[in-house]
Amino acid sequence: SQQGEEDPQALSIQEGENATMNCSYKTSINNLQWYRQNSGRGLVHLILIRSNEREKHSGRLRVTLDTSKKSSSLLITASRAADTASYFCVYNTNAGKSTFGDGTTLTVKP
Amino acid sequence: GAVVSQHPSRVICKSGTSVKIECRSLDFQATTMFWYRQFPKKSLMLMATSNEGSKATYEQGVEKDKFLINHASLTLSTLTVTSAHPEDSSFYICSATARDRGPGEQYFGPGTRLTVT
Numbered sequence: 001s002q003q004g005e006e007d008p009q010a011l012s013i014q015e016g017e018n019a020t021m022n023c024s025y026k027t028s029i030n031n032l033q034w035y036r037q038n039s040g041r042g043l044v045h046l047i048l049i050r051s052n053e054r055e056k057h058s059g060r061l062r063v064t065l066d067t068s069k070k071s072s073s074l075l076i077t078a079s080r081a082a083d084t085a086s087y088f089c090v091y092n093t094n095a096g097k098s099t100f101g102d103g104t105t106l107t108v109k110p
Numbered sequence: 111g112a113v114v115s116q117h118p119s120r121v122i123c124k125s126g127t128s129v130k131i132e133c134r135s136l137d138f139q140a141t142t143m144f145w146y147r148q149f150p151k152k153s154l155m156l157m158a159t160s161n162e163g164s165k166a167t168y169e170q171g172v173e174k175d176k177f178l179i180n181h182a183s184l185t186l187s188t189l190t191v192t193s194a195h196p197e198d199s200s201f202y203i204c205s206a207t208a209r210d211r212g213p214g215e216q217y218f219g220p221g222t223r224l225t226v227t
Binding site: 033045 | 146151156215220
């Protein structure tokens with residue numbers, strides 16, 4: 001399959017709770033990015049983490065990367081209804097090839 | 111940051127006609143541009159990779175005569191859907207890598223929604 005794997009496929013939480021999404025891949029990577037997509041809209045870049053980094057923060061977002069396990073996680077803290085969207089990881093190899101994960105659909109209930 | 115634009119953002123065309131979608135890097139020179147397709151509630155699937163001045167490389171299962179890609183300059187790539195059919199209706203997104211950025215750092219356009227009636 002061309003796609004990376006993400007889990008869960010769908011996540012429904014209450015406002016204020018934390019949301020964690022995971023992404024796994026199979027090759028060596030140069031970096032990994034997380035994107036958000038509102039229904040029917042374009043992609044919004046959230047965070048890029050390089051292969052020599054283990055953790056990055058941006059506001060309420062925390063991304064981890066474990067290259068030994070070939071996995072990454074995206075944590076959204078204190079979620080809001082406006083965080084409702086689909087979230088995709090994209091991992092990029094040194095050769096410049098990018099592969100999308102299957103995506104996680106997050107629903108945050110007010 | 112690096113900005114990528116797409117035009118048009120939305121297009122409706124009749125079956126049998128051809129549609130051209132443009133992808134531009136606005137403030138950087140794009141070494142490589144990528145074209146993706148997204149079906150409803152699905153992830154993005156890479157269609158093809160294009161380098162300026164050379165032929166595009168298509169992914170398995172993508173018809174190159176159906177989806178014509180031209181990468182005429184370091185800031186512009188076009189995707190032409192020829193003889194469009196309703197099953198070509200989809201969300202098409204391009205991305206670009208910058209010459210002066212790290213490998214694999216892609217910048218995505220906002221997407222073009224194609225509806226074929």
